[in-house]
Amino acid sequence: MVHWVIAACFFALLISGLGLWLPPNMNPVIDHREAVRTVHLDASIVLIGVMIPALSRGAPLNALWHQVEMFTREDWAWLRHIAVPSRWRSEPLPPQGRFNAGQKLNTVLTAAGMVGFIVTGAVIWQGEHLPPSLAAAADQWHVWLMFLIVPLIAGHMVLALLVPSTRPAMRGILFGVVRLDFARRRHARWADAVAPTTDSDSRTDGAAS
Amino acid sequence: MDADELLGKPVGRRIFLGLLGVGALGVASSQFSFQNDNVTADTVAQAVPLGSMTIDPREASEGQHPNIVTSERFRYYSVGYMPDYDPRTWRLKVDGAGVNSTLSLTLDQLKSFPNVALKADFRCVTGWRVRDCLWRGVRVRDLVDSVRQNGNAKFLTFYSGDGVYTDSLSLAQARSDHAMVAWELNGAPLIREQGYPLRLIYPDMYGYKNLKWLRRIEVKSNRDVGFWEQNGWDIDAYVYNAPSGS
Numbered sequence: 494m495v496h497w498v499i500a501a502c503f504f505a506l507l508i509s510g511l512g513l514w515l516p517p518n519m520n521p522v523i524d525h526r527e528a529v530r531t532v533h534l535d536a537s538i539v540l541i542g543v544m545i546p547a548l549s550r551g552a553p554l555n556a557l558w559h560q561v562e563m564f565t566r567e568d569w570a571w572l573r574h575i576a577v578p579s580r581w582r583s584e585p586l587p588p589q590g591r592f593n594a595g596q597k598l599n600t601v602l603t604a605a606g607m608v609g610f611i612v613t614g615a616v617i618w619q620g621e622h623l624p625p626s627l628a629a630a631a632d633q634w635h636v637w638l639m640f641l642i643v644p645l646i647a648g649h650m651v652l653a654l655l656v657p658s659t660r661p662a663m664r665g666i667l668f669g670v671v672r673l674d675f676a677r678r679r680h681a682r683w684a685d686a687v688a689p690t691t692d693s694d695s696r697t698d699g700a701a702s
Numbered sequence: 703m704d705a706d707e708l709l710g711k712p713v714g715r716r717i718f719l720g721l722l723g724v725g726a727l728g729v730a731s732s733q734f735s736f737q738n739d740n741v742t743a744d745t746v747a748q749a750v751p752l753g754s755m756t757i758d759p760r761e762a763s764e765g766q767h768p769n770i771v772t773s774e775r776f777r778y779y780s781v782g783y784m785p786d787y788d789p790r791t792w793r794l795k796v797d798g799a800g801v802n803s804t805l806s807l808t809l810d811q812l813k814s815f816p817n818v819a820l821k822a823d824f825r826c827v828t829g830w831r832v833r834d835c836l837w838r839g840v841r842v843r844d845l846v847d848s849v850r851q852n853g854n855a856k857f858l859t860f861y862s863g864d865g866v867y868t869d870s871l872s873l874a875q876a877r878s879d880h881a882m883v884a885w886e887l888n889g890a891p892l893i894r895e896q897g898y899p900l901r902l903i904y905p906d907m908y909g910y911k912n913l914k915w916l917r918r919i920e921v922k923s924n925r926d927v928g929f930w931e932q933n934g935w936d937i938d939a940y941v942y943n944a945p946s947g948s
Contacts, residue, residue, distance in 0.1 A: 516828055517779045526934030562714030601714040605721035626739050630732035632829055
Protein backbone atom coordinates (compact mmCIF):
# COMPACT_ATOMS: atom_id res chain seq x y z
CA MET A 494 0.00 0.00 0.00
CA VAL A 495 2.76 2.44 0.97
CA HIS A 496 4.49 1.68 -2.32
CA TRP A 497 1.45 2.68 -4.38
CA VAL A 498 0.84 5.88 -2.42
CA ILE A 499 4.49 6.80 -2.97
CA ALA A 500 4.18 5.92 -6.67
CA ALA A 501 1.03 8.04 -7.04
CA CYS A 502 2.74 10.92 -5.23
CA PHE A 503 5.80 10.56 -7.46
CA PHE A 504 3.75 10.94 -10.64
CA ALA A 505 1.67 13.78 -9.18
CA LEU A 506 4.88 15.55 -8.14
CA LEU A 507 6.62 14.92 -11.45
CA ILE A 508 3.73 16.13 -13.59
CA SER A 509 2.87 19.14 -11.41
CA GLY A 510 6.58 19.92 -11.02
CA LEU A 511 7.01 19.99 -14.80
CA GLY A 512 3.94 22.23 -14.92
CA LEU A 513 5.67 24.66 -12.59
CA TRP A 514 9.07 24.45 -14.28
CA LEU A 515 8.58 24.22 -18.04
CA PRO A 516 8.67 27.52 -19.93
CA PRO A 517 5.34 28.95 -21.12
CA ASN A 518 5.73 27.90 -24.76
CA MET A 519 6.17 24.22 -23.78
CA ASN A 520 3.72 24.14 -20.91
CA PRO A 521 0.10 23.09 -21.41
CA VAL A 522 -0.89 23.81 -17.79
CA ILE A 523 0.77 27.22 -17.54
CA ASP A 524 -2.66 28.86 -17.24
CA HIS A 525 -3.39 26.99 -14.01
CA ARG A 526 -0.30 27.74 -11.97
CA GLU A 527 -2.11 28.20 -8.66
CA ALA A 528 -3.85 24.81 -8.96
CA VAL A 529 -0.65 23.11 -10.13
CA ARG A 530 1.27 24.55 -7.19
CA THR A 531 -1.43 23.29 -4.81
CA VAL A 532 -1.19 19.79 -6.30
CA HIS A 533 2.61 19.85 -5.97
CA LEU A 534 2.54 20.96 -2.34
CA ASP A 535 -0.30 18.60 -1.36
CA ALA A 536 1.39 15.62 -3.00
CA SER A 537 4.60 16.36 -1.12
CA ILE A 538 2.69 16.58 2.17
CA VAL A 539 1.01 13.21 1.48
CA LEU A 540 4.38 11.68 0.60
CA ILE A 541 6.04 12.93 3.77
CA GLY A 542 2.95 11.97 5.80
CA VAL A 543 3.20 8.39 4.53
CA MET A 544 6.97 8.05 4.74
CA ILE A 545 7.46 9.19 8.33
CA PRO A 546 5.22 6.59 10.01
CA ALA A 547 6.34 3.91 7.53
CA LEU A 548 9.99 4.49 8.42
CA SER A 549 9.47 4.84 12.16
CA ARG A 550 10.94 2.23 14.49
CA GLY A 551 9.12 -1.08 14.23
CA ALA A 552 7.28 -0.17 11.01
CA PRO A 553 7.69 -2.42 7.95
CA LEU A 554 9.76 0.00 5.85
CA ASN A 555 12.12 0.54 8.75
CA ALA A 556 12.91 -3.18 8.83
CA LEU A 557 13.35 -3.23 5.06
CA TRP A 558 15.75 -0.29 5.25
CA HIS A 559 18.03 -2.28 7.55
CA GLN A 560 18.18 -5.05 4.95
CA VAL A 561 18.79 -2.56 2.16
CA GLU A 562 21.63 -0.68 3.80
CA MET A 563 23.72 -3.78 4.55
CA PHE A 564 26.18 -4.56 1.76
CA THR A 565 27.94 -7.92 1.86
CA ARG A 566 31.03 -9.05 -0.02
CA GLU A 567 28.73 -10.86 -2.44
CA ASP A 568 26.88 -7.61 -3.08
CA TRP A 569 30.10 -5.95 -4.18
CA ALA A 570 30.93 -8.95 -6.36
CA TRP A 571 27.40 -8.80 -7.84
CA LEU A 572 27.86 -5.10 -8.71
CA ARG A 573 31.21 -5.86 -10.37
CA HIS A 574 29.69 -8.72 -12.38
CA ILE A 575 26.48 -6.96 -13.41
CA ALA A 576 28.53 -4.25 -15.09
CA VAL A 577 29.75 -6.90 -17.57
CA PRO A 578 27.25 -7.86 -20.32
CA SER A 579 25.94 -11.40 -19.63
CA ARG A 580 27.41 -12.93 -22.82
CA TRP A 581 30.94 -11.96 -21.72
CA ARG A 582 30.44 -12.93 -18.10
CA SER A 583 32.79 -15.82 -17.22
CA GLU A 584 30.92 -16.92 -14.08
CA PRO A 585 27.33 -16.64 -12.85
CA LEU A 586 26.21 -13.72 -10.71
CA PRO A 587 26.91 -14.28 -7.02
CA PRO A 588 23.81 -15.41 -5.08
CA GLN A 589 21.83 -12.56 -3.57
CA GLY A 590 19.61 -12.02 -0.56
CA ARG A 591 16.08 -10.67 -0.59
CA PHE A 592 17.36 -7.50 -2.28
CA ASN A 593 20.18 -7.64 -4.77
CA ALA A 594 22.92 -5.03 -4.71
CA GLY A 595 21.35 -3.10 -7.58
CA GLN A 596 18.04 -2.84 -5.74
CA LYS A 597 19.88 -1.74 -2.62
CA LEU A 598 21.83 0.91 -4.48
CA ASN A 599 18.69 2.13 -6.26
CA THR A 600 16.84 2.40 -2.94
CA VAL A 601 19.68 4.30 -1.27
CA LEU A 602 20.03 6.73 -4.20
CA THR A 603 16.26 7.25 -4.39
CA ALA A 604 16.03 7.80 -0.63
CA ALA A 605 18.83 10.38 -0.73
CA GLY A 606 17.13 12.02 -3.69
CA MET A 607 13.83 12.19 -1.79
CA VAL A 608 15.48 13.87 1.17
CA GLY A 609 17.15 16.28 -1.27
CA PHE A 610 13.79 17.03 -2.90
CA ILE A 611 12.13 17.66 0.47
CA VAL A 612 14.89 19.95 1.75
CA THR A 613 15.31 21.97 -1.47
CA GLY A 614 11.52 22.03 -1.94
CA ALA A 615 11.02 23.44 1.55
CA VAL A 616 13.60 26.15 0.79
CA ILE A 617 11.83 27.04 -2.48
CA TRP A 618 8.46 27.03 -0.69
CA GLN A 619 9.69 29.43 1.98
CA GLY A 620 12.05 31.21 -0.43
CA GLU A 621 10.65 34.67 0.08
CA HIS A 622 11.75 34.58 3.73
CA LEU A 623 15.26 33.34 2.90
CA PRO A 624 18.26 34.83 1.10
CA PRO A 625 17.46 34.89 -2.65
CA SER A 626 20.77 33.15 -3.42
CA LEU A 627 19.79 30.19 -1.21
CA ALA A 628 16.37 29.97 -2.85
CA ALA A 629 17.99 30.17 -6.31
CA ALA A 630 20.49 27.41 -5.42
CA ALA A 631 17.71 25.22 -4.02
CA ASP A 632 15.67 25.82 -7.16
CA GLN A 633 18.60 24.76 -9.35
CA TRP A 634 19.26 21.60 -7.31
CA HIS A 635 15.58 20.68 -7.20
CA VAL A 636 15.66 20.58 -11.01
CA TRP A 637 18.97 18.68 -11.13
CA LEU A 638 17.51 16.14 -8.69
CA MET A 639 14.65 15.59 -11.11
CA PHE A 640 17.17 14.69 -13.82
CA LEU A 641 18.81 12.23 -11.41
CA ILE A 642 15.69 10.65 -9.97
CA VAL A 643 13.66 10.22 -13.16
CA PRO A 644 16.18 7.79 -14.76
CA LEU A 645 16.30 5.82 -11.49
CA ILE A 646 12.52 5.48 -11.35
CA ALA A 647 12.35 4.81 -15.09
CA GLY A 648 14.93 2.04 -14.72
CA HIS A 649 12.99 0.63 -11.77
CA MET A 650 9.80 0.55 -13.86
CA VAL A 651 11.45 -0.93 -16.95
CA LEU A 652 12.91 -3.80 -14.87
CA ALA A 653 9.61 -4.35 -13.04
CA LEU A 654 7.29 -4.16 -16.03
CA LEU A 655 9.21 -4.97 -19.20
CA VAL A 656 12.38 -7.03 -18.72
CA PRO A 657 11.34 -10.73 -18.82
CA SER A 658 13.99 -11.96 -16.40
CA THR A 659 13.07 -9.47 -13.64
CA ARG A 660 9.34 -9.05 -14.30
CA PRO A 661 8.33 -11.96 -12.00
CA ALA A 662 9.31 -9.73 -9.04
CA MET A 663 6.22 -7.64 -9.84
CA ARG A 664 4.14 -10.32 -8.11
CA GLY A 665 5.94 -9.46 -4.90
CA ILE A 666 4.77 -5.87 -4.83
CA LEU A 667 1.27 -6.76 -6.09
CA PHE A 668 0.46 -9.85 -4.02
CA GLY A 669 3.20 -10.04 -1.40
CA VAL A 670 4.64 -13.27 -2.82
CA VAL A 671 6.97 -14.32 -5.62
CA ARG A 672 7.42 -17.72 -7.23
CA LEU A 673 9.98 -19.85 -5.45
CA ASP A 674 11.74 -20.76 -8.71
CA PHE A 675 12.22 -17.04 -9.40
CA ALA A 676 13.46 -16.49 -5.84
CA ARG A 677 15.93 -19.41 -6.20
CA ARG A 678 17.20 -18.03 -9.50
CA ARG A 679 17.55 -14.35 -8.57
CA HIS A 680 17.66 -14.27 -4.75
CA ALA A 681 19.16 -17.63 -3.86
CA ARG A 682 20.47 -16.65 -0.42
CA TRP A 683 17.05 -15.44 0.63
CA ALA A 684 15.25 -18.46 -0.88
CA ASP A 685 17.62 -20.81 0.94
CA ALA A 686 17.00 -19.00 4.20
CA VAL A 687 13.21 -18.98 4.04
CA ALA A 688 12.55 -22.20 2.11
CA PRO A 689 15.48 -24.61 2.50
CA THR A 690 13.59 -27.57 1.06
CA THR A 691 13.19 -27.90 -2.68
CA ASP A 692 9.53 -27.71 -3.53
CA SER A 693 8.78 -26.02 -6.82
CA ASP A 694 5.09 -25.53 -5.95
CA SER A 695 5.60 -23.67 -2.74
CA ARG A 696 5.88 -19.94 -2.56
CA THR A 697 7.77 -17.65 -0.29
CA ASP A 698 6.83 -14.43 1.42
CA GLY A 699 7.64 -11.45 -0.69
CA ALA A 700 8.47 -7.86 -0.16
CA ALA A 701 4.96 -6.77 0.68
CA SER A 702 4.71 -3.31 2.09
CA MET B 703 17.21 -10.36 8.13
CA ASP B 704 19.29 -13.37 7.13
CA ALA B 705 22.68 -14.32 8.50
CA ASP B 706 24.49 -13.21 5.38
CA GLU B 707 23.17 -9.70 5.72
CA LEU B 708 24.23 -9.60 9.33
CA LEU B 709 27.80 -10.11 8.12
CA GLY B 710 27.57 -7.09 5.83
CA LYS B 711 28.35 -3.50 6.57
CA PRO B 712 25.88 -0.63 6.55
CA VAL B 713 27.36 0.72 3.33
CA GLY B 714 23.96 1.88 2.16
CA ARG B 715 23.70 4.20 5.15
CA ARG B 716 27.15 5.59 4.41
CA ILE B 717 26.25 6.17 0.76
CA PHE B 718 22.98 7.79 1.85
CA LEU B 719 24.64 10.11 4.36
CA GLY B 720 27.52 10.79 1.96
CA LEU B 721 25.10 11.82 -0.77
CA LEU B 722 23.28 14.13 1.63
CA GLY B 723 26.63 15.69 2.53
CA VAL B 724 27.58 16.08 -1.13
CA GLY B 725 24.15 17.60 -1.81
CA ALA B 726 24.50 20.06 1.06
CA LEU B 727 27.96 21.08 -0.19
CA GLY B 728 26.58 21.39 -3.69
CA VAL B 729 23.73 23.65 -2.62
CA ALA B 730 26.15 25.71 -0.53
CA SER B 731 28.54 26.17 -3.47
CA SER B 732 25.63 26.96 -5.81
CA GLN B 733 24.46 29.52 -3.33
CA PHE B 734 27.91 31.07 -3.47
CA SER B 735 27.63 31.39 -7.24
CA PHE B 736 24.23 33.03 -6.79
CA GLN B 737 25.56 35.43 -4.15
CA ASN B 738 25.30 38.43 -6.40
CA ASP B 739 21.60 37.66 -6.64
CA ASN B 740 21.22 38.86 -3.08
CA VAL B 741 20.17 42.17 -4.50
CA THR B 742 18.28 44.89 -2.73
CA ALA B 743 16.20 47.77 -3.96
CA ASP B 744 19.39 49.84 -3.88
CA THR B 745 21.62 47.45 -5.83
CA VAL B 746 19.22 45.88 -8.33
CA ALA B 747 20.05 48.45 -11.01
CA GLN B 748 22.57 51.21 -11.56
CA ALA B 749 22.18 54.33 -13.58
CA VAL B 750 25.00 54.58 -16.13
CA PRO B 751 26.08 57.42 -18.40
CA LEU B 752 24.55 57.30 -21.86
CA GLY B 753 28.01 57.33 -23.41
CA SER B 754 28.71 53.84 -22.06
CA MET B 755 26.12 52.32 -24.34
CA THR B 756 28.46 50.80 -26.89
CA ILE B 757 28.16 47.61 -28.84
CA ASP B 758 30.28 44.81 -27.45
CA PRO B 759 33.01 44.27 -30.12
CA ARG B 760 33.18 40.52 -29.43
CA GLU B 761 29.52 40.13 -30.22
CA ALA B 762 29.73 42.39 -33.26
CA SER B 763 32.71 40.46 -34.63
CA GLU B 764 30.83 37.20 -34.31
CA GLY B 765 28.17 38.66 -36.55
CA GLN B 766 25.63 38.31 -33.80
CA HIS B 767 23.13 40.86 -32.75
CA PRO B 768 24.57 42.52 -29.63
CA ASN B 769 21.36 41.96 -27.73
CA ILE B 770 21.89 38.24 -27.85
CA VAL B 771 24.55 37.53 -25.28
CA THR B 772 26.25 34.25 -26.06
CA SER B 773 26.70 32.75 -22.61
CA GLU B 774 23.46 33.95 -21.03
CA ARG B 775 20.74 34.00 -23.59
CA PHE B 776 17.37 35.57 -23.47
CA ARG B 777 14.65 33.04 -24.01
CA TYR B 778 11.69 34.43 -25.83
CA TYR B 779 8.14 33.85 -24.75
CA SER B 780 5.02 35.41 -26.13
CA VAL B 781 1.38 34.67 -25.51
CA GLY B 782 0.13 35.91 -28.85
CA TYR B 783 1.65 36.97 -32.13
CA MET B 784 4.59 39.37 -32.26
CA PRO B 785 3.17 42.68 -33.47
CA ASP B 786 4.75 44.58 -36.35
CA TYR B 787 6.13 48.07 -36.04
CA ASP B 788 4.89 50.57 -38.60
CA PRO B 789 6.40 54.01 -37.90
CA ARG B 790 3.49 55.69 -39.73
CA THR B 791 0.86 54.31 -37.39
CA TRP B 792 2.78 53.32 -34.27
CA ARG B 793 2.04 55.54 -31.26
CA LEU B 794 2.61 55.21 -27.53
CA LYS B 795 -0.53 56.40 -25.77
CA VAL B 796 -0.76 57.59 -22.18
CA ASP B 797 -4.37 58.03 -21.11
CA GLY B 798 -6.98 56.83 -18.62
CA ALA B 799 -9.32 58.07 -15.90
CA GLY B 800 -6.37 59.19 -13.79
CA VAL B 801 -5.23 61.89 -16.20
CA ASN B 802 -6.92 65.03 -17.52
CA SER B 803 -4.90 65.10 -20.73
CA THR B 804 -3.47 62.39 -22.93
CA LEU B 805 -0.29 61.68 -24.84
CA SER B 806 0.14 60.06 -28.22
CA LEU B 807 3.80 59.83 -29.18
CA THR B 808 5.74 58.58 -32.16
CA LEU B 809 8.94 56.76 -31.33
CA ASP B 810 11.00 59.84 -32.25
CA GLN B 811 8.83 62.05 -30.04
CA LEU B 812 9.27 59.59 -27.20
CA LYS B 813 13.05 59.62 -27.68
CA SER B 814 13.04 63.40 -27.23
CA PHE B 815 12.18 62.94 -23.55
CA PRO B 816 15.22 62.90 -21.21
CA ASN B 817 17.07 59.69 -21.98
CA VAL B 818 18.41 57.49 -19.20
CA ALA B 819 20.53 54.35 -19.20
CA LEU B 820 20.30 51.59 -16.65
CA LYS B 821 22.52 48.58 -16.02
CA ALA B 822 20.73 45.64 -14.46
CA ASP B 823 20.42 41.87 -14.56
CA PHE B 824 17.33 40.61 -16.33
CA ARG B 825 15.75 37.83 -14.30
CA CYS B 826 13.08 35.46 -15.49
CA VAL B 827 10.81 33.94 -12.87
CA THR B 828 11.57 30.53 -14.40
CA GLY B 829 15.18 30.83 -13.25
CA TRP B 830 17.31 32.08 -16.14
CA ARG B 831 18.92 35.49 -16.09
CA VAL B 832 21.06 37.69 -18.28
CA ARG B 833 23.57 39.76 -16.36
CA ASP B 834 24.54 43.38 -16.90
CA CYS B 835 21.99 44.39 -19.50
CA LEU B 836 22.36 48.02 -20.55
CA TRP B 837 18.97 49.54 -21.31
CA ARG B 838 18.33 52.95 -22.80
CA GLY B 839 14.99 54.64 -22.61
CA VAL B 840 12.80 57.14 -20.83
CA ARG B 841 11.64 56.97 -17.23
CA VAL B 842 7.98 56.06 -16.84
CA ARG B 843 7.54 58.89 -14.36
CA ASP B 844 8.76 61.44 -16.90
CA LEU B 845 6.03 60.24 -19.23
CA VAL B 846 3.15 60.15 -16.75
CA ASP B 847 4.22 63.41 -15.13
CA SER B 848 4.00 65.11 -18.50
CA VAL B 849 0.22 64.67 -18.44
CA ARG B 850 -2.04 66.28 -15.85
CA GLN B 851 -2.93 63.69 -13.24
CA ASN B 852 -6.03 63.78 -11.07
CA GLY B 853 -7.08 62.00 -7.87
CA ASN B 854 -7.73 58.77 -9.75
CA ALA B 855 -4.06 58.34 -10.64
CA LYS B 856 -3.05 55.37 -8.47
CA PHE B 857 -2.11 52.53 -10.83
CA LEU B 858 -0.75 52.08 -14.32
CA THR B 859 -1.84 49.35 -16.70
CA PHE B 860 0.56 48.59 -19.55
CA TYR B 861 -0.83 47.18 -22.79
CA SER B 862 1.14 45.16 -25.32
CA GLY B 863 0.62 45.63 -29.02
CA ASP B 864 -0.18 41.93 -29.26
CA GLY B 865 -3.67 42.80 -27.98
CA VAL B 866 -3.53 40.16 -25.25
CA TYR B 867 -0.81 40.82 -22.72
CA THR B 868 -1.21 43.43 -20.01
CA ASP B 869 0.50 44.11 -16.72
CA SER B 870 0.36 46.76 -14.04
CA LEU B 871 2.41 48.72 -11.54
CA SER B 872 1.32 51.01 -8.77
CA LEU B 873 2.03 54.65 -9.49
CA ALA B 874 4.58 54.57 -6.65
CA GLN B 875 6.41 51.63 -8.26
CA ALA B 876 6.27 53.24 -11.69
CA ARG B 877 7.80 56.42 -10.27
CA SER B 878 10.94 54.47 -9.31
CA ASP B 879 14.25 55.54 -10.85
CA HIS B 880 14.40 52.03 -12.31
CA ALA B 881 11.07 51.99 -14.17
CA MET B 882 11.60 52.91 -17.81
CA VAL B 883 10.32 52.36 -21.28
CA ALA B 884 13.30 51.14 -23.28
CA TRP B 885 14.08 50.90 -27.00
CA GLU B 886 17.72 49.93 -26.84
CA LEU B 887 19.70 47.09 -25.28
CA ASN B 888 23.50 47.02 -25.21
CA GLY B 889 23.73 49.83 -27.72
CA ALA B 890 21.40 48.39 -30.33
CA PRO B 891 17.64 48.60 -30.93
CA LEU B 892 15.59 45.86 -29.33
CA ILE B 893 15.06 42.88 -31.56
CA ARG B 894 11.50 41.91 -32.33
CA GLU B 895 11.44 39.05 -29.82
CA GLN B 896 12.55 41.47 -27.11
CA GLY B 897 9.64 43.82 -27.72
CA TYR B 898 10.76 46.00 -30.64
CA PRO B 899 10.33 48.90 -30.76
CA LEU B 900 9.50 49.55 -27.07
CA ARG B 901 9.17 47.62 -23.85
CA LEU B 902 8.78 48.26 -20.16
CA ILE B 903 11.88 47.65 -18.05
CA TYR B 904 11.60 47.43 -14.27
CA PRO B 905 14.49 45.23 -13.07
CA ASP B 906 13.18 45.24 -9.50
CA MET B 907 10.63 42.72 -10.74
CA TYR B 908 10.82 39.50 -12.76
CA GLY B 909 10.72 39.54 -16.53
CA TYR B 910 7.01 38.92 -16.93
CA LYS B 911 6.37 42.38 -15.46
CA ASN B 912 8.65 43.88 -18.12
CA LEU B 913 6.01 44.00 -20.82
CA LYS B 914 7.08 43.83 -24.47
CA TRP B 915 5.72 45.68 -27.55
CA LEU B 916 4.39 48.43 -25.28
CA ARG B 917 1.66 50.53 -26.96
CA ARG B 918 -0.42 52.06 -24.20
CA ILE B 919 -0.12 53.15 -20.56
CA GLU B 920 -3.45 53.60 -18.82
CA VAL B 921 -3.47 55.66 -15.62
CA LYS B 922 -6.36 54.64 -13.36
CA SER B 923 -7.70 54.29 -9.84
CA ASN B 924 -7.82 50.49 -9.59
CA ARG B 925 -5.20 47.84 -10.18
CA ASP B 926 -5.70 45.54 -13.15
CA VAL B 927 -4.54 41.96 -12.72
CA GLY B 928 -2.07 41.17 -15.49
CA PHE B 929 -1.92 38.21 -17.83
CA TRP B 930 0.28 35.90 -15.74
CA GLU B 931 -1.07 37.14 -12.44
CA GLN B 932 -4.48 35.82 -13.43
CA ASN B 933 -2.75 32.45 -13.52
CA GLY B 934 -1.15 32.54 -10.11
CA TRP B 935 1.98 34.66 -10.49
CA ASP B 936 2.59 37.42 -7.96
CA ILE B 937 1.34 40.91 -8.79
CA ASP B 938 4.37 42.36 -7.00
CA ALA B 939 7.08 40.15 -8.50
CA TYR B 940 10.09 41.61 -6.71
CA VAL B 941 13.43 39.89 -7.33
CA TYR B 942 14.47 40.70 -3.77
CA ASN B 943 12.72 40.45 -0.43
CA ALA B 944 10.62 43.54 -0.68
CA PRO B 945 9.12 44.92 2.51
CA SER B 946 5.41 44.14 2.62
CA GLY B 947 3.17 46.91 1.44
CA SER B 948 5.83 48.28 -0.86
